[in-house]
Amino acid sequence: MAIGPETEHDAVVVGSGAGGGMAAYILAKAGLKVLMLEAGRNYDPLSETAMFNFNRNAPLGGASTPDKSFGGYYHSSIGGFSLDGEPYTVADGSKFQWYRSRMLGGRTNHWGRNSFRMGPYDFKPKARDGLGVDWPIGYKDIAPYYDRVEALIGVYGANTGLENHPDSPPGVLHDPPAPRVPELLVQAAANDLGIPCVPARRAILTRQIDERLPCFYATACGRGCNIGAAFQSTTSLLPWAQATGNLDIITNAMVYEVEVGSKGRAVGLWYIDKNDGEHKFIKARTIVLSASTGETARILLNSKNSIHPDGIANSSGQVGRNLQDTVGSMIVAQVPALENRPRYNEDGAMGIHMYMPFALYDEQKKGRLNFPRGYHTEFFGGFFEPSVGLSGIVDLIKGYGKDLKEEARRYYGSFVAFLQRGEMIPNQKCFVEIDSEVQDKFGIPVLKFHYGHSDHELNQVKHFQKTTKSIIDKMGGRIVPFPTPARLAIDDGGKVIHEVGTCRMGDDAETSVVNQYGQAWDVENLFLADGSIFTTKSHKNPTLTIMALAWRNAEHMIEKMKAGEL
Amino acid sequence: MTKTEGTRVDRRTTLKWMAAALSTAPLAGCGGAGENNSNAAAVLGRALEVEGEGYGQDPDLFEAMVPWRRTMTEAQLKLAESLADIFIPADQVSAAASVANAADFIDEWVSAPYPDQVSDRELILSGLEDIEKRARRRFKASFIDLEINEKTVLVDELTPMFGFLPAYLDTKSFFSRFRYLVVSAFYLSDEGMQDLGYLGNQPIVGPYPGPTEEALAHLQVVLDKLGLKMP
Numbered sequence: 117m118a119i120g121p122e123t124e125h126d127a128v129v130v131g132s133g134a135g136g137g138m139a140a141y142i143l144a145k146a147g148l149k150v151l152m153l154e155a156g157r158n159y160d161p162l163s164e165t166a167m168f169n170f171n172r173n174a175p176l177g178g179a180s181t182p183d184k185s186f187g188g189y190y191h192s193s194i195g196g197f198s199l200d201g202e203p204y205t206v207a208d209g210s211k212f213q214w215y216r217s218r219m220l221g222g223r224t225n226h227w228g229r230n231s232f233r234m235g236p237y238d239f240k241p242k243a244r245d246g247l248g249v250d251w252p253i254g255y256k257d258i259a260p261y262y263d264r265v266e267a268l269i270g271v272y273g274a275n276t277g278l279e280n281h282p283d284s285p286p287g288v289l290h291d292p293p294a295p296r297v298p299e300l301l302v303q304a305a306a307n308d309l310g311i312p313c314v315p316a317r318r319a320i321l322t323r324q325i326d327e328r329l330p331c332f333y334a335t336a337c338g339r340g341c342n343i344g345a346a347f348q349s350t351t352s353l354l355p356w357a358q359a360t361g362n363l364d365i366i367t368n369a370m371v372y373e374v375e376v377g378s379k380g381r382a383v384g385l386w387y388i389d390k391n392d393g394e395h396k397f398i399k400a401r402t403i404v405l406s407a408s409t410g411e412t413a414r415i416l417l418n419s420k421n422s423i424h425p426d427g428i429a430n431s432s433g434q435v436g437r438n439l440q441d442t443v444g445s446m447i448v449a450q451v452p453a454l455e456n457r458p459r460y461n462e463d464g465a466m467g468i469h470m471y472m473p474f475a476l477y478d479e480q481k482k483g484r485l486n487f488p489r490g491y492h493t494e495f496f497g498g499f500f501e502p503s504v505g506l507s508g509i510v511d512l513i514k515g516y517g518k519d520l521k522e523e524a525r526r527y528y529g530s531f532v533a534f535l536q537r538g539e540m541i542p543n544q545k546c547f548v549e550i551d552s553e554v555q556d557k558f559g560i561p562v563l564k565f566h567y568g569h570s571d572h573e574l575n576q577v578k579h580f581q582k583t584t585k586s587i588i589d590k591m592g593g594r595i596v597p598f599p600t601p602a603r604l605a606i607d608d609g610g611k612v613i614h615e616v617g618t619c620r621m622g623d624d625a626e627t628s629v630v631n632q633y634g635q636a637w638d639v640e641n642l643f644l645a646d647g648s649i650f651t652t653k654s655h656k657n658p659t660l661t662i663m664a665l666a667w668r669n670a671e672h673m674i675e676k677m678k679a680g681e682l
Numbered sequence: 683m684t685k686t687e688g689t690r691v692d693r694r695t696t697l698k699w700m701a702a703a704l705s706t707a708p709l710a711g712c713g714g715a716g717e718n719n720s721n722a723a724a725v726l727g728r729a730l731e732v733e734g735e736g737y738g739q740d741p742d743l744f745e746a747m748v749p750w751r752r753t754m755t756e757a758q759l760k761l762a763e764s765l766a767d768i769f770i771p772a773d774q775v776s777a778a779a780s781v782a783n784a785a786d787f788i789d790e791w792v793s794a795p796y797p798d799q800v801s802d803r804e805l806i807l808s809g810l811e812d813i814e815k816r817a818r819r820r821f822k823a824s825f826i827d828l829e830i831n832e833k834t835v836l837v838d839e840l841t842p843m844f845g846f847l848p849a850y851l852d853t854k855s856f857f858s859r860f861r862y863l864v865v866s867a868f869y870l871s872d873e874g875m876q877d878l879g880y881l882g883n884q885p886i887v888g889p890y891p892g893p894t895e896e897a898l899a900h901l902q903v904v905l906d907k908l909g910l911k912m913p
Contacts, residue, residue: 159738167741168883172870175737175748177787179866181796183736194740218739294892295913297901304910313913322889332885453904458896463882465890498858499880502869510865511853516769516837520861521776521877524869592908 117488123152125364125552128385128400128678130371130415132448133222134659135646135666136406137349137357138265142670143404144362148392148677151398152354153369153387155407156194156218161350162223165340166190168426171503179504188503192226192340194219201557204410205564210545211608212565214410214615220367221350222408223613224659226338229318229346230494231271233262235280236629237477238539238654244481245488247541247572251651252623252632255282261664263288269347269663270325272465273317280490281473290322293333296462298454298497298532299470305590306472310428311583316471316494319347319660328352337466369396372560374403374419374642376428382642388558400550400681402641402673406666409439409647410548413618414563417550427550429636434629435619436544439546439565440653442614443491443538443573447584450512451593454497454530462498462529471495474655487575491538491582491655499529532593536580537612539655541572546609548618567609577602614658616650634669645669701868722814725824727755729807732795751787753793754807759785761810764826768833775877779864782871788863802859809856814838 118524126148129140136152144150171178174189179187185196195217215221237256242248263285272290275283292315295303306313320337320351321330321344328344329349337346344351357363368390375397377383384399405412413436417427427435474490500507506524509531513523545568550561588595609615622628625637634649638641645666647658676682734750741747754762763785770779792803814835817825821832828836840857853859868874893901905912 164743169743169746170870170883174746175741176794176799177866177870181736181794183739183741183796189737189741189746190743196739201740222691291889293890297893297897300893300901300913301905301910303913304905304908307913308910331890332887333890334883334885411704453908457900457904458894459879459881460894461881461884462885462893463884465891497881499878501880501883502875502878504866504870505862506865506869510862511858511895515841516857516861517771517834518773520865521770521773524865525775525878590908590910 125149125401125505127151127402127404127673128153128398129406130385130405131155131222131406131408131411131646132220132222132354132365133217133349133406133408133646134662136404137221137224137353138663138666139361139404139406139643139645139670141353141357142667143674144357144360146674147360148362148674150357150363152363152365152367153371153385153398154220154221154222154367155370155390155411156222156367158365158367159194159220159225159350161192161221161340161342161348164194165342167335167339167342171501177504187226187338190336191273191338192219193217193223193338202562203554203556204562205551205554207564207566210565210567212567213608213610213614214563214565215610216408216410221348221354222364224348224508225350227348228657229320229337230468230657231266231269231317231319232473232492232656233282233284233317234258234654234656234661235282237280237658238652241489241539241652241654245452248502248652249542249622249627252621252628257632258661258664258668261667262660265663265667269319270321270328271319271583271660272315272322273316274314274315276314276473278312278314278473278475279477289317290320292316293322293331293465295469296464296498296527297457299449299495301451301453301591302495302587303470305587308590309586311472311587312475313470316466316468318467319584320465320467322346322465330361331465333461333465334463335466370558370560371407371415372418374405374415374428374639376419376421376424376639380639382428382639388560394581400641402643402671402677404643404645404670405648406644406646409615409618410563412644412646412648413548414550416619417548418561427631429619429638429642431638432626432629434627436548437613438542438617438620439548439567439609440540440542440617440650441609442612442653442655442657443536443540443569443576444612445536445577445580445602445605447534447588447599447605448579448596449532449534449588449591449593450527450596451530451532451588451591453592454532457529459499459529463500464498468494468496469593485579487572487579488541489539489572489576489579489655491576492537493580494535494537495532496615497529497532524576531596532591533582534587536577536584537655537657538573538576538580539653541570542617542652543568543570565609569606573606574602577606579663581605614651614653616647616658619644619648620651621649622651633672634665635672643669643673710817722811722818726761726814727757727813729753729758729792732793732800732803733760734795736795748790750793750795752789754785754789758807758810759789759824761786761814761824764833764861765810765813765837766867768830768837769861769864770868776873779868781873782868784864784867786868788860791863802863805854805856805859806863812856
């Protein structure tokens with residue numbers, strides 16, 4: 117055993133992504149001394165972002181491999197659905213894929229930047245349909261934090277006034293980029309069917325804020341953005357927090373245990389210094405775990421002692437339970453109306469400009485739908501840089517020779533992919549636990565995932581499929597390669613990389629892990645600030661909400677510390 | 683009769699072609715086929731074993747390095763290049779696949795240590811040997827020395843199911859995987875991107891301009907045909 121750096125810090129934050137980055141920034145800005153521990157290596161987006169490189173410059177034409185399993189070679193993620201030497205296990209009969217990044221900034225370096233506010237219904241879902249649980253907070257509690265987060269990080273989009281899709285204050289949103297031809301065609305079809313199709317919201321600047329430049333409409337956001345247009349903590353929260361002089365960061369620090377003293381307070385953290393393999397202990401006055409939904413639960417469950425045999429902060433038995441991911445499925449359409457159309461630069465903001473929000477709340481309330489909760493549809497298509505296999509087109513083309521070249525020209529830019537992004541109901545089948553038989557290369561026991569969907573989710577997929585087919589029909593398109601039954605079309609758990617819920621917040625210490633401020637019921641100086649504290653998931657992408665909650669939690673910590681209560 | 687642009691079909695070629703079409707010799711047929719088969723293997727040589735690691739989870743993105751060695755023989759590469767140009771020939775818009783070094787891309791791919799690539803390796807290397815065998819049996823010559831129409835006969839034989847079997851259901855044949863790799867190499871290249879008309883990866887100052895007037899006019903036409911209103 118070795119002793120880590122003697123700490124004078126007021127707070128130790130574990131993780132540097134959306135939650136940890138925001139918590140550290142708010143705490144440091146308030147004058148508190150913060151130490152951040154990040155399991156991955158230091159990462160400098162200014163010098164390490166492979167912008168503008170063509171796929172052909174990469175090994176295997178940039179194709180995905182087990183080493184770069186998501187987004188191909190130039191994707192910024194250091195990690196993926198598998199990590200060398202850091203396994204996880206999946207229970208028999210379950211399907212789950214766990215995405216992890218081991219880098220400063222975590223997954224904020226490559227997330228889709230889709231930033232939708234949860235609405236009033238999303239925080240009180242049980243009140244509407246009797247299923248699952250309600251959050252201890254309502255929309256009005258978090259709205260001011262959404263306002264601040266959006267203004268801080270920069271989000272493009274438009275206020276639509278749609279039910280349960282809250283508007284932002286005037287002047288906050290950046291102008292959304294102009295829709296491209298495939299988006300206009302989908303919008304025309306959706307309009308005809310009475311389905312709302314409106315500007316998407318993404319954490320991408322379209323006007324300059326401070327040193328961050330507006331988007332220049334080139335090079336995929338998943339590679340990271342060294343001009344700061346696409347939000348990531350490494351070009352914003354972390355340097356800003358460091359500029360206060362109040363944030364120190366230790367990278368390659370793999371936290372595995374929170375030590376709780378005899379009075380029930382956390383006294384410090386154990387981590388493995390990956391530089392020398394030493395187990396180190398660091399004292400802490402307060403702790404913020406933002407290690408990710410999976411890792412935060414893993415740390416708590418692995419923090420066992422004689423008083424807490426099931427891990428700390430777990431008197432409710434809820435740590436690791438209530439795991440949820442977005443309900444995902446995809447339909448790809450080939451659209452003759454988009455064939456052989458005039459070429460132009462269709463890269464745009466390298467992500468969705470438009471989307472279809474859920475709008476069937478009234479029908480649902482009246483019992484006309486056979487599934488609870490909503491989903492939205494993200495869609496994209498266009499003249500993008502070809503990737504291997506001509507972006508998958510090749511297997512849809514027959515033959516070879518000059519015919520093949522002609523077909524490639526005809527098909528190029530004629531596909532539209534529709535992604536379902538829906539809310540699942542937390543269920544007993546979905547949880548994580550420690551696999552007592554498997555350890556990672558550091559000797560830390562690993563997570564075992566259990567996961568399963570119910571008819572709620574399958575019926576939602578069927579509804580998405582039916583609705584999307586009606587849109588495709590209006591466009592004169594066809595589904596390729598062929599329609600897939602819902603039970604096969606639904607994504608495995610974790611695949612959408614929106615996993616949340618393993619340490620849910622609540623009003624009652626008996627049934628939740630943390631209170632509405634992310635403060636552990638059982639350990640007063642332990643706070644959580646990541647997706648783990650979500651009570652339910654809604655169909656909105658979680659990162660914006662992670663940041664809003666992290667801000668709120670950090671403010672609460674500051675108040676309590678100033679009052680001498682922590 | 684098949685007309686292939688830029689290729690003069692002379693009498694000698696036609697006769698060889700007819701002979702080929704009449705030939706129904708099975709793979710291990712009689713009368714010298716075995717000798718030709720072993721000739722094919724001998725001429726192509728044996729690829730080196732796959733050697734080297736993957737590039738790891740944290741590779742240098744700017745000094746992109748391929749850490750595994752190339753394994754195909756010179757003769758295999760020549761054959762792959764010759765065959766690639768049948769799959770992607772020159773036409774009035776762009777050059778053939780060889781301009782994009784398709785054979786080298788294939789070599790990099792089938793020499794990689796990753797599971798998908800190892801699986802493709804078996805298909806590609808045995809498929810190359812097979813087509814060389816058939817070239818020798820049919821035309822008494824190496825594939826690379828055949829006329830285009832002769833090559834086409836051999837490639838057509840690889841695609842017997844295509845009349846009714848969609849390509850996406852046939853992703854584990856030599857034809858589909860070789861074609862996949864040739865298409866990848868070509869359309870990743872400048873030549874292929876220009877052929878398709880990809881105009882992106884260029885920074886834009888100011889707001890994204892959206893579709894051109896010409897693109898919108900085209901959209902208007904298709905919307906009218908579909909009975910939809912421009913949003």
